[in-house]
Amino acid sequence: xxVTHSTSSSIGFGLVGLGMVADFHAQALAPVSGGRLVGVATxxxxxxxxxxxxxxxxxxxxxxxxxVARPDIDAVCITTSSGVHLEPALxxxxxxxxxxxxxxxxxxxxxxxxxxxxxxxxxVRVASIFQGxxxxxxxxxxxxxxAGRLGxxxxxxxxxxxxxxxxxxxxxxxxxxxxxxxxxxxxGIHAIDLLQWFAGLPVEVFCRMTRRVYTGIEAEDxxxxxxxxxxxxxxxxxxxxxxxxxxxxxxxxxxxHGSIALEDDRITRWDFRTAPPGDDAIxxxxxxxxxxxxxSAPNAISFVGHQRQLQDFIDALRENRPLAIDGREARKAVxxxxxxxxxxxxxxxxxxxx
Numbered sequence: 195x196x197v198t199h200s201t202s203s204s205i206g207f208g209l210v211g212l213g214m215v216a217d218f219h220a221q222a223l224a225p226v227s228g229g230r231l232v233g234v235a236t237x238x239x240x241x242x243x244x245x246x247x248x249x250x251x252x253x254x255x256x257x258x259x260x261x262v263a264r265p266d267i268d269a270v271c272i273t274t275s276s277g278v279h280l281e282p283a284l285x286x287x288x289x290x291x292x293x294x295x296x297x298x299x300x301x302x303x304x305x306x307x308x309x310x311x312x313x314x315x316x317x318v319r320v321a322s323i324f325q326g327x328x329x330x331x332x333x334x335x336x337x338x339x340x341a342g343r344l345g346x347x348x349x350x351x352x353x354x355x356x357x358x359x360x361x362x363x364x365x366x367x368x369x370x371x372x373x374x375x376x377x378x379x380x381x382g383i384h385a386i387d388l389l390q391w392f393a394g395l396p397v398e399v400f401c402r403m404t405r406r407v408y409t410g411i412e413a414e415d416x417x418x419x420x421x422x423x424x425x426x427x428x429x430x431x432x433x434x435x436x437x438x439x440x441x442x443x444x445x446x447x448x449x450x451h452g453s454i455a456l457e458d459d460r461i462t463r464w465d466f467r468t469a470p471p472g473d474d475a476i477x478x479x480x481x482x483x484x485x486x487x488x489x490s491a492p493n494a495i496s497f498v499g500h501q502r503q504l505q506d507f508i509d510a511l512r513e514n515r516p517l518a519i520d521g522r523e524a525r526k527a528v529x530x531x532x533x534x535x536x537x538x539x540x541x542x543x544x545x546x547x548x
Contacts, residue, residue, distance in 0.1 A: 205229040205508050208267040208291070210258050210282045211274030212236040212245050214493060215296050219271045220249040222500035229508040235261040258282050262289035269294060269319075269507070275372040276379065280305045283320075287312045292319040294507055297383055298531070299524045301374025303547075306528050310521045321507050321517050322524030324387045325499025328506070329459030329485050332388060334476060335447065339392050343466060344449025347427035350393035352385040354433040357440030357490045360408065368411030376403075376413030378531050381488065382433035385443050387527040388456075389429070392447055395526055396421040396429065400543040401534040407436035419534050431534070440490035458487045 207223055209216055209231060216234075223231045233253030236242045242254035255261055262270060262285060269292040272282050279300045283293050293313070299306040299322040313320045326332055338344065354377065366372030373380050390396075401419035408415040415436040421429035442457040452466035464477045486496035506518045530546065537544040 203512070205268045205511055206232040206264075206266045208232060208261045208264070208270045208286075209234040209251075210236075210261065210270055210272050210286070211278075212238070212241055213273060213275070216245070216271075216273040218495070218497045218500050219273055219296075219504075220245070220251075221497040222504050224249070226501060226505045226508060228512055229504065232267050233261050233264060258285050259289075262286050262291050267291060269511075272296060275366055276374045277301050277370075277372045280309060283309045284312055287316050287318055287320075290316060290318060292321075292507075292511065294321045294323065294504065295524075296323050297387075297524070298322065298374065298379060298528050299521060300528065301379065303525065303529050303532055306521070306525045310525070313521065319507075319511065319517060320521030320524075321503070321519055322521060323500060323503060324384060324519050324524065324527070325485060325503050326384045326388050326459070327391060327519060328499050328502035330479075331456055331459040331461045334461060335392060335445070335454055335456050338452075338454065339447065343452055344447060344454070345451035347393055347423065347425065347447065347449050349446065349448040350389060350421070350423065350427055350429040351446045352382070352389040352429075352431050352433075353441075353444040353446075354382040354385045354431075355437055355441045356381055356433075356435050356443075356488065357438050358408075358435040358492070362435075362492070363408050363411050368408065368413050368415075370412050373413060375531065375535060376405075376411065376415055376417075377433045377435045378403075378414065378417050378431075378534055380413075381435055382417070382431065383527050383531060385433070385445060386431065386530055387524075388445055389431070390526055390530060392445065393427065393429065394423060394425075395530060395546055397424045398422040398543050398545050399530070399533050399537050401431075401537040402541075403535075403538040406434065414538075417534065417538070419537070442487055442489050458489075459485050 246254035270286040272295040403414035403417040406416040416434040419431040445456040455463035485499040510517045533546045
């Protein structure tokens with residue numbers, strides 16, 4: 195039986211894990227319509243109390259079981275480290291709560307699938323945060339691709355040339371257990387998700403990775419890959435956190451009838467053989483920085499993208515309609531990244547298994 199909510203009810207949210215990204219979720223929930231943050235759970239009781247006081251939250255506990263037992267909580271945001279998404283997600287799902295998991299859904303497709311199977315059995319919804327899809331620039335690009343304006347895709351590529359300091363890689367960052375990988379899983383995943391949303395999943399990838407600067411971490415700080423898509427288009431992914439100063443994330447889509455470049459959420463190239471009147475306004479649009487950029491610092495993003503996705507989640511529950519990004523859609527980026535890691539480990543092209 196699917197869990198639904200009446201259109202008059204307010205969706206109560208719980209938050210598990212109080213790292214940096216939890217603050218974005220709390221800020222994003224404050225202005226949404228039809229939802230509110232009710233409680234948080236973290237092993238550090240003092241940290242939980244301070245977070246609750248900062249955001250005006252009624253409950254702060256050290257047990258996820260205590261959090262999900264509350265009848266005023268309908269959905270749980272999982273903001274723990276990437277490699278610790280499965281366990282709290284299963285606790286919440288088994289308690290009949292919907293879950294919103296900060297990217298990635300989990301660090302392997304097997305763990306992601308366990309979450310999805312549990313949610314399907316319990317009749318609850320699963321979402322994973324990919325706020326880049328809610329930018330005006332990204333949605334304009336998606337509409338153009340869907341309308342066939344590029345014609346046959348020729349090249350579809352993503353570039354994440356970012357900067358992180360040596361101090362960033364302290365604690366569990368850059369570890370395989372906590373992060374599930376390096377720049378591809380932790381930073382590049384948003385560009386990778388946008389690329390496959392626009393162009394579809396590639397059918398084959400060939401990837402190489404290295405620790406070019408941050409040699410003390412377990413995972414890669416730099417990666418480069420070539421892609422082959424089902425329709426014959428080719429592409430590339432380049433990603434690094436080892437360079438300076440950090441450029442905006444860039445997606446390039448080049449087709450027989452036109453080409454587009456998207457930097458963060460700003461369209462910087464919009465070139466077509468045939469240009470209807472609306473194209474001038476698209477090329478002239480400059481105010482597309484609402485989502486912020488993580489190019490040089492992880493906390494430089496805005497909570498606006500999270501707000502838009504959480505509002506979609508609330509509206510979908512209240513209206514009993516599909517989510518803009520459900521768990522199976524979010525799984526695609528994980529599957530692509532795991533194929534990249536497999537290719538790099540084997541030194542061979544890898545067919546994408548979905």
